[in-house]
Amino acid sequence: xxxxxYMQSVGDAAKQASSHIAxxxxxxxxxxxxxxxxxxxxxxxxxxxxxxxxxxxxxxNGLDAALxxxxxxxxxxxxxxxxxxxQVAALPDPVGGMTDLDYRxxxxxxxxxxxPLGVIGIIYESRPxxxxxxxxxxxxxxxxAILRGGSEAIESNQALxxxxxxxxxxxxxxxTVVQVIETTDRAAVGELITMTETVDVVVPxxxxxxIERISADAKVTVIKHLDGICHVYIDSDADVSKGVNIAxxxxxxxxxxxxxxxxxxxxxxxxEKILPQLDAAYSDIGVELRGCEKTMAILGDxxxxxxxxxxxxxxxxxxSIKVVADMDEAIAHINRYxxxxxxxxxxxxxxxxxxxxxxxxxSSVMVNASTRFADGFEYGLGAEIGISTDKIHARGPVGxxxxxxxxxxxxxxxxxxx
Amino acid sequence: xxxxxYMQSVGDAAKQASSHIAxxxxxxxxxxxxxxxxxxxxxxxxxxxxxxxxxxxxxxNGLDAALxxxxxxxxxxxxxxxxxxxQVAALPDPVGGMTDLDYRxxxxxxxxxxxPLGVIGIIYESRPxxxxxxxxxxxxxxxxAILRGGSEAIESNQALxxxxxxxxxxxxxxxTVVQVIETTDRAAVGELITMTETVDVVVPxxxxxxIERISADAKVTVIKHLDGICHVYIDSDADVSKGVNIAxxxxxxxxxxxxxxxxxxxxxxxxEKILPQLDAAYSDIGVELRGCEKTMAILGDxxxxxxxxxxxxxxxxxxSIKVVADMDEAIAHINRYxxxxxxxxxxxxxxxxxxxxxxxxxSSVMVNASTRFADGFEYGLGAEIGISTDKIHARGPVGxxxxxxxxxxxxxxxxxxx
Numbered sequence: 001x002x003x004x005x006y007m008q009s010v011g012d013a014a015k016q017a018s019s020h021i022a023x024x025x026x027x028x029x030x031x032x033x034x035x036x037x038x039x040x041x042x043x044x045x046x047x048x049x050x051x052x053x054x055x056x057x058x059x060x061n062g063l064d065a066a067l068x069x070x071x072x073x074x075x076x077x078x079x080x081x082x083x084x085x086x087q088v089a090a091l092p093d094p095v096g097g098m099t100d101l102d103y104r105x106x107x108x109x110x111x112x113x114x115x116p117l118g119v120i121g122i123i124y125e126s127r128p129x130x131x132x133x134x135x136x137x138x139x140x141x142x143x144x145a146i147l148r149g150g151s152e153a154i155e156s157n158q159a160l161x162x163x164x165x166x167x168x169x170x171x172x173x174x175x176t177v178v179q180v181i182e183t184t185d186r187a188a189v190g191e192l193i194t195m196t197e198t199v200d201v202v203v204p205x206x207x208x209x210x211i212e213r214i215s216a217d218a219k220v221t222v223i224k225h226l227d228g229i230c231h232v233y234i235d236s237d238a239d240v241s242k243g244v245n246i247a248x249x250x251x252x253x254x255x256x257x258x259x260x261x262x263x264x265x266x267x268x269x270x271x272e273k274i275l276p277q278l279d280a281a282y283s284d285i286g287v288e289l290r291g292c293e294k295t296m297a298i299l300g301d302x303x304x305x306x307x308x309x310x311x312x313x314x315x316x317x318x319x320s321i322k323v324v325a326d327m328d329e330a331i332a333h334i335n336r337y338x339x340x341x342x343x344x345x346x347x348x349x350x351x352x353x354x355x356x357x358x359x360x361x362x363s364s365v366m367v368n369a370s371t372r373f374a375d376g377f378e379y380g381l382g383a384e385i386g387i388s389t390d391k392i393h394a395r396g397p398v399g400x401x402x403x404x405x406x407x408x409x410x411x412x413x414x415x416x417x418x
Numbered sequence: 419x420x421x422x423x424y425m426q427s428v429g430d431a432a433k434q435a436s437s438h439i440a441x442x443x444x445x446x447x448x449x450x451x452x453x454x455x456x457x458x459x460x461x462x463x464x465x466x467x468x469x470x471x472x473x474x475x476x477x478x479n480g481l482d483a484a485l486x487x488x489x490x491x492x493x494x495x496x497x498x499x500x501x502x503x504x505q506v507a508a509l510p511d512p513v514g515g516m517t518d519l520d521y522r523x524x525x526x527x528x529x530x531x532x533x534p535l536g537v538i539g540i541i542y543e544s545r546p547x548x549x550x551x552x553x554x555x556x557x558x559x560x561x562x563a564i565l566r567g568g569s570e571a572i573e574s575n576q577a578l579x580x581x582x583x584x585x586x587x588x589x590x591x592x593x594t595v596v597q598v599i600e601t602t603d604r605a606a607v608g609e610l611i612t613m614t615e616t617v618d619v620v621v622p623x624x625x626x627x628x629i630e631r632i633s634a635d636a637k638v639t640v641i642k643h644l645d646g647i648c649h650v651y652i653d654s655d656a657d658v659s660k661g662v663n664i665a666x667x668x669x670x671x672x673x674x675x676x677x678x679x680x681x682x683x684x685x686x687x688x689x690e691k692i693l694p695q696l697d698a699a700y701s702d703i704g705v706e707l708r709g710c711e712k713t714m715a716i717l718g719d720x721x722x723x724x725x726x727x728x729x730x731x732x733x734x735x736x737x738s739i740k741v742v743a744d745m746d747e748a749i750a751h752i753n754r755y756x757x758x759x760x761x762x763x764x765x766x767x768x769x770x771x772x773x774x775x776x777x778x779x780x781s782s783v784m785v786n787a788s789t790r791f792a793d794g795f796e797y798g799l800g801a802e803i804g805i806s807t808d809k810i811h812a813r814g815p816v817g818x819x820x821x822x823x824x825x826x827x828x829x830x831x832x833x834x835x836x
Contacts, residue, residue, distance in 0.1 A: 019753065023777050096776055102798065108787050110797045113775065117809050200809055221639065221810045242832035249834035335437065344828075357531065357827050358514055359441050369526050369830025378835070379528045379826065380520065391535050391618055392639045393811040396826040408797065408814040409775050410762075412787025414660035416667035417796070 003183055007191035010146055011198030013176040014119040018144035021177045022116045026093035028171050029140055036167030037085040040078060040132070043163055047073055050159035051128065058152050070126045073156055081132040084383065088136040091382040094400045095142040098409065108415050112406040116142035118200040120403060121192045122385070123148045123214060125206040128156035134203075135164050135178045137385050141403035144177050146199065148192060151184035158182065193218040203386050203398075208313075223398055225363075225389040227313045227339035228258030230371040233330040233356070235347035236269035242368055243270075243346040244277055249370040250344070252285050256315050258387060259342050259364075259374040263310060263320045265330045271323045272298055287317045294323035310337040327352050331359050338362060340389040342374040342396075363389050363396035421601055425609035428564055429616030431594040432537040436562035439595045440534045444511035446589050447558055454585030455503040458496060458550070461581055465491055468577035469546065476570050489544045491574055499550040502801070506554040509800040512818045513560040516827065526833050530824040534560035536618040538821060539610045540803070541566045541632060543624040546574035552621075553582050553596045555803050559821035562595050564617065566610060569602035576600065611636040621804050621816075626731075641816055643781075643807035645731045645757035646676030648789040651748040651774070653765035654687035660786055661688075661764040662695055667788040668762070670703050674733050676805060677760050677782075677792040681728060681738045683748045689741045690716055705735045712741035728755040745770050749777050756780060758807045760792040760814075781807050781814035 021029075040047065051073040058068055094114050101111030120143045122134040131147055138145035149157040161180035168175050181188050193202050196219050203223045204214045211224050232250050234243040250261035266275060275298045282289060289295075290305040309320040310333070324330045327345070334343050344366035345356040353367045364374040374397065376384025381399025388394045394402035439447075458465065469491040476486055512532050519529030538561045540552040549565055556563035567575040579598035586593050599606050611620050614637050621641045622632045629642050650668050652661040668679035684693060693716045700707060707713075708723040727738040728751070742748045745763070752761050762784035763774040771785045782792040792815065794802025799817030806812045812820035 019777075019779070022779070104796060104798055106791065106796060108791055108796070113783075115779070115809075118779075239832065245832060245834050253835050359437075361437070361440070361533070361536075362825065364826040364828060365531075366828040367830060369828045369833045370835050372835035373524070373526055373828055373830075373833065374826070378522060378524060378526070380522055391533075391823040393823075395823055405809040405811075405813055407780065408782040408792070410782060410784040410787045410791055412785060412791075414657065414663060415787040415791065416663050417671050417788050417790035 003185045003187045004191055006183065007188050007195065010179050010181065011119070011195045014144040014146050014179060015198040017174045017176040018116070018118045020174050021139065021144055022095070022142045024142065024173060028173065029093065029142070030089040032139060032167050032171035032173055033085050033089040033136055035170035036132070036135070036164050037082045039163035039166040040082055040160070043159070044075070044078055047078060047156065047159050050155040053155040054153055061152070063152060067126055067152070071128070071153055071156075073128055077129055081129050084133055085136050088140050088383055091140060091400060093140065094404050101411070106415060106418070107412070109411040111409055113409050114401075114404050115407050117403055117405055119144045119146065119198055121146045121148070121199050121202040121220065123189055123192070123202065123204045123206070123210070124150065125210065126150040126152050128153045128160060130205060131157050131160045131180060133383065134385060137383055137400060137403060139177060141400045143403055146179050146181065146192060148181040148189060154184050189214070190217065193220055193222070196220055205386055221393070223386060223388050223390070223394055223402070225258060225339070225341060225387045228260065228341040229262050229311065229313050229337065229339040230259055230341050231263050231265055231334050231338055231343045232261050232371060233265040233324075233327070233334070233343070233345045234267060234270060234274060235327060235345055235349060235352055236267040237349035237352065238267075238270060238346040239348055240270070240274055240277075243274055244281065246344065246346055246368070246370045247278055248281050248285075250372055251282070251287060251319050252317070253370070253372045255317055257372070259371050260315070261319070261371050262312065262314055263322065263337070265322050265324050265333060267327070267330075268294065268323050268325055271295070275299055275321070282319065285317070287319055290318065290320045292322040295321045313339070327356065331356065335361050341387070342366065342371040344369055344371050363387070421603045421605045422609055424601065425606055425613065428597050428599065429537070429613045432562040432564050432597060433616040435592045435594040436534070436536045438592050439557065439562055440513070440560045442560065442591060446591065447511065447560070448507040450557060450585050450589035450591055451503050451507040451554055453588035454550070454553070454582050455500045457581035457584040458500055458578070461577070462493070462496055465496060465574065465577050468573040471573040472571055479570070481570060485544055485570070489546070489571055489574075491546055495547055499547050502551060503554050506558050506801055509558060509818060511558065512822050519829070524833060524835070525830070527829040529827055531827050532819070532822050533825050535821055535823055537562045537564065537616055539564045539566070539617050539620040539638065541607055541610065541620065541622045541624070541628070542568065543628065544568040544571050546571045546578060548623060549575050549578045549598060551801065552803060555801055555818060555821060557595060559818045561821055564597050564599065564610060566599040566607060572602050607632070608635065611638055611640070614638055623804055639811070641804060641806050641808070641812055641820070643676065643757070643759060643805045646678065646759040647681065647729065647731050647755065647757040648677055648679050648759050649681050649683055649752050649756055649761045650679050650789060651683040651742075651745070651752070651761070651763045652685060652688060652692060653745060653763055653767065653770055654685040655767035655770065656685075656688060656764040657766055658688070658692055661692055662699065664762065664764055664786070664788045665696055666699050666703075668790055669700070669705060669737050670735070671788070671790045673735055675790070677789050678733070679737070679789050680730065680732055681740065681755070683751060684739065684741050685745070685748070686712065686741050686743055689713070693717055693739070700737065703735070705737055708736065708738045710740040713739045731757070745774065749774065753779050759805070760784065760789045762787055762789050781805070
């Protein structure tokens with residue numbers, strides 16, 4: 001079967017299934033989620049042997065150790081998927097909720113109802129557990145899902161797809177509510193992101209190059225973030241110990257995450273006091289510092305930060321540091337070089353905190369908190385399908401609500417327009 | 419100057435201006451709105467003479483009477499623009515509002531702040547008063563605007579642009595907060611809808627062909643609706659007089675609007691009772707009926723509705739009527755042939771009302787009310803920039819809130835992630 005025709009049929013089936021899952025009640029959806037969890041538990045051996053095939057092929061194909069690690073479905077990761085399904089089942093159902101039902105002068109009562117988006121396409125890379133994460137969030141939010149994982153994980157993903165089908169069937173939901181693409185042909189992605197008739201939104205999860213390619217070619221709306229160039233700005237009115245703790249945490253808690261700080265901005269009034277303390281702490285941990293001229297003047301023997309550094313997401317134990325004259329310069333730097341992901345000010349000054357919150361154009365803006373908090377779980381969303389640095393539809397961590405929309409409802413009693 | 423370079427410079431200027439208007443307080447924005455109103459009042463003569471040039475050229479070019487009517491800036495329409503500006507000034511400012519600031523187990527306080535989208539492009543046709551409507555909504559919602567009106571209204575729009583600049587200057591806002599494109603070159607539109615670096619969203623207002631063209635070529639997100647194929651479904655449990663009143667109002671209150679009913683669905687249990695009454699009323703008003711076989715069997719001498727009729731927005735005194743076996747058939751018809759705009763059920767049955775609200779996949783779903791209520795003013799938005807039948811970002815009438823987004827804010831007290 002040719003891949004275009006295959007994807008069209010997947011899209012049509014998803015669109016059909018979307019009306020079933022949109023009206024499914026919370027109990028049915030939770031039954032399906034828990035039945036998928038059970039099916040995964042039941043088929044641990046089958047999952048392990050499917051995953052072993054992927055791992056063997058990956059080794060033959062010379063995949064690097066980091067990629068093989070992401071590809072592996074250890075017993076602990078299988079437990080994690082089961083636990084994740086239970087957590088999503090326990091989350092409140094966002095669908096159908098009605099709000100703001102106010103009466104208007106005409107006598108009609110107008111409000112909003114939260115509704116699913118319809119069909120969601122998720123494109124991801126080697127981690128097979130994303131299959132279950134994405135399926136569970138789409139299902140709970142009343143959407144049909146089309147999942148396209150990395151070709152290196154095809155055996156694992158198909159084994160997981162079988163568990164999902166079993167769970168959906170147990171809840172009397174169509175198996176096509178969640179479809180895992182069966183081909184590794186790259187043309188399938190090109191088709192998925194342009195099927196505007198059947199697909200409502202696409203969420204790519206993975207490296208920057210994958211997401212850039214998808215964004216460039218997509219006709220369907222894409223919920224995405226490319227970069228996480230996050231900043232901490234330590235203000236002249238900062239509590240120094242809060243500044244040090246947060247700057248260390250934001251950089252070193254984990255290096256490879258999108259909410260890790262990549263550039264530290266320090267007010268010049270406090271720079272001589274705080275930078276040596278930070279230098280000592282970073283050097284103990286092994287973080288390479290790259291500074292502006294003023295930073296270098298204070299810290300001495302560190303590398304110079306180039307123009308390119310300010311726009312780089314290191315994802316590594318490297319940090320660029322710039323001394324700024326005031327908060328306005330910090331905000332201007334963030335809005336220019338940042339990626340609109342997450343930025344934090346450290347200050348005890350009320351007015352500056354308030355202005356920073358308003359003026360920084362990022363999906364998460366913080367006061368006296370580590371950028372590492374920008375995360376669906378930490379924000380109370382229960383789980384996240386991804387993070388959006390765009391402004392349309394959803395910004396920041398996207399949970400169940402980000403996979404829904406609101407329609408208007410009007411309740412009348414025979415009302416006609418005058 | 420070549421048009422591409424011109425549009426790029428307009429985009430850059432808008433992006434720069436957007437950070438100024440984003441942080442402008444409500445008082446400043448209202449000062450600008452009222453100063454624009456004053457400037458329009460002051461320059462009534464200049465506006466009239468600019469408009470006279472457009473009208474004369476339009477007549478020379480053989481524009482039809484309807485188009486010339488839309489193009490004309492009568493004194494009443496100038497009053498209307500002034501009144502509209504005052505109304506927008508009186509609306510609450512959506513920008514900066516913070517909601518849902520809840521504490522999390524980690525101790526951080528997480529909430530959302532409403533923020534402007536950034537730069538909004540509006541593409542419209544002959545009506546010059548849209549220039550003021552669009553400018554005022556973008557300004558109040560803290561966005562920079564790039565306005566591209568019809569080439570036949572270029573003189574009128576440039577005269578209005580001068581009033582807008584005067585008002586912005588009076589409030590000490592950059593003149594580039596609202597830019598009205600100075601060229602009639604069509605390439606300007608092509609550029610505007612693909613400048614993803616500087617333009618955040620495009621709202622096309624006009625005929626279906628304009629909007630289809632823009633949607634097909636846009637790289638920037640488009641807020642739009644193509645069609646208004648709205649339905650009223652009269653259920654077997656309908657109050658007959660409510661059904662008759664609403665069916666007449668929804669079709670005949672105005673023929674040319676997108677929220678006018680184009681297809682009437684009638685439950686077969688009530689069809690013989692209600693259709694003859696409706697036939698008599700429609701025939702008095704002069705509405706042509708086109709029916710399915712069952713409708714024709716009841717009403718006799720009317721035209722047959724073809725497959726094409728079910729998918730047609732007549733915008734005229736024509737109505738297609740289909741008799742359906744039950745509500746499920748009605749909902750299936752609406753979700754298949756409708757345009758996801760506005761659909762209403764007439765019923766006294768609680769459960770059916772509830773199911774209809776949930777299952778109809780339209781931007782406005784109503785019970786016992788005329789589809790003609792689907793409108794920003796009627797919904798209490800104060801004004802609308804347009805109506806969206808898409809599900810992403812905004813559905814239904816789009817007012818100030820639809821021109822904004824929400825970013826996350828996190829308030830901490832030195833919190834670091836464990």
